[in-house]
Amino acid sequence: MARLDIEIQTRKMLKPSAPTPDNLRRLKLSLFDQLDCTTYIPALFNYLPNSSTISYHDKLEKSLAETLTKFYPFAGRFGKGDPFSIDCNDEGLAEFLGKAPNNIESSLVDLLPIIDLQPSPSSPLLGVQVNVFNNGGITIGIHISHIVADAFTLATFVNEWAHTNLTGPQDNNYLPNFGQLSSLFPASVLQLPSFDPNTSTTTGTGPNYKNKTSKKKKIKDDSTTDHDMIRQPTKLVVVMSLIWKVLAHISSTKNGNSRDSIFGFVISFRGKFLCMPSLEHVLGTFSISEIANMEADELVGNRIGDTCAAIGKASKVEDISSLTLNNQTKIIDKLLQRDKIDVYGTTSWCKLPWYEADFGWGKPFWVNPVSFSIHELIILMDTKYGDGIQIIVTMKENDMTEFERDPHILSSTSKL
Known part of the structure; x- marks a missing residue:
């Protein structure tokens, strides 16, 4: 551009x-x-x-x-x-x-x-x-x-x-x-594995990186396997699973062999910490990071379901703190293995009132998170009229070319 x-x-x-x-x-x-x-x-x-x-x-x-x-x-x-x-x-x-x-x-x-x-x-x-x-x-x-x-x-x-x-x-x-x-949940000195994202994460805004936005307009039956149906997947889970499948295929084609990979995502605590309903609309950062591991045959939907169930069962704030820190340690351990495994990350902006912000000249025709600094990061959000999911993808230019022409992506999305 x-x-x-x-x-x-x-x-x-x-x-x-x-x-x-x-x-x-x-x-x-x-x-x-x-x-x-x-x-x-x-x-x-x-x-x-x-x-x-x-x-x-x-x-x-x-x-x-x-x-x-x-x-x-x-x-x-x-x-x-x-x-x-x-x-x-x-x-x-x-x-x-x-x-x-x-x-x-x-x-x-x-x-x-x-x-x-x-x-x-x-x-x-x-x-x-x-x-x-x-x-x-x-x-x-x-x-x-x-x-x-x-x-x-x-x-x-x-x-x-x-x-x-x-x-x-x-x-x-x-x-x-x-x-x-x-x-x-006060901040404190944490005993977590040492990890510097500035050296372990590839970033860039130059010509070798591309950002694309597309709209999910239909859900194809072949975007999930029979195993995915253990839990009835939501539209969001289907999209995330499809993206992971495509990224893993691109990696195996590029490297000549299949590599283990993890798929990271974020789960909001709001409305899920049942013993404290007053936190449903709390401001600040209130979420937990989670990953699914391909080698362990973990599914996105099942990981989300298990984590949400654990949050719902929590009876005190210490349970939430422990769950958060245990997950953080697990994720950092995986990130430290980036030379051996592929790491993909996504975050959902769905179900938030982005398109309600009317300053006096009408509601926005497009809201864009602008994922530009971390490659292989995907941001998902509802389209303006709620008829699909925007997929904002940032990755290396060569990988983006393969992503755009993948048959699963072509059959399931349309460019904005």
Whole structure:
């Protein structure tokens, strides 16, 4: 893809419209924040041209500042001297206003705010870039640290910002509780196997890496085996199983022999930790990583079912902490064997209100997670009308060519 000719018109550090109360100035991290704190989540919200977008920027900026008073950790910084906290000091977020030509073939990465992805105490936790196209279309690009948000939290924040921009600030006492998880599952010094993802994970944004988005429009009966039917698979499980099957086939063709592989995915605790239903809508990061192992003949659906059953049976927070840490150790052990096995990762953004974020010029026509930094990562999310699943795939260019022409992919998907 050609790079966009972005003209940055303004750049500023935007602060919350009201100071954060003293009693909320230090946010302790939870166990789940701790395990995800070195990554950022990138997302683009794309809107069609509309007469309501005229003179939008001042209003967007004001509503964002007002929303930050509720989502106050987003304007903070990584804790100084305390690796297990966030200073909610209202330093602000990085905000950019850019103007770009109407070129849909250009790189989506250019629409994201520039943030140092190797965090330091001075790094903003949130960056927003508002891009205006010559035809009047708007793209809002967001980079947010996983230390303060997962996909659920990001979707909640964007919809709150959109609602505030659409209707004005609400006169209520609603204030998200960001400290609930850390009080139950505090971060601490962990005795986990040593693993440096920066050296063990292949990353890149150069010409040898490609990002593709396609839409799942039908489910073929041959995408699962009879063994997969031990548990009736959901649509999402069928898609994940199909992708793993295709990736394993590409690997065996490339290497001349079949290799063991693991398929990683993330399961949200929300709505599954039955002994504490109050955590169903909790903000922050609240999920567990899980893997299926091809050599052990494990199935995605069965692994998800077993883990969800274990979460449902948990009677105290210690059970959840132990399950999370045991899984983390198991996954790191496998990642340390990357020279012998293939490792694939996926995460689901399904069943979240991405397409409800109406800032006043209609709902987005396309929301894109922009998986660009880690190859062989797949992000799944519902299509705008819920009639399929978007598959956002990032992998090496040669592998992408094989992926795109695989008969299972061709028969089951259509490009957006």
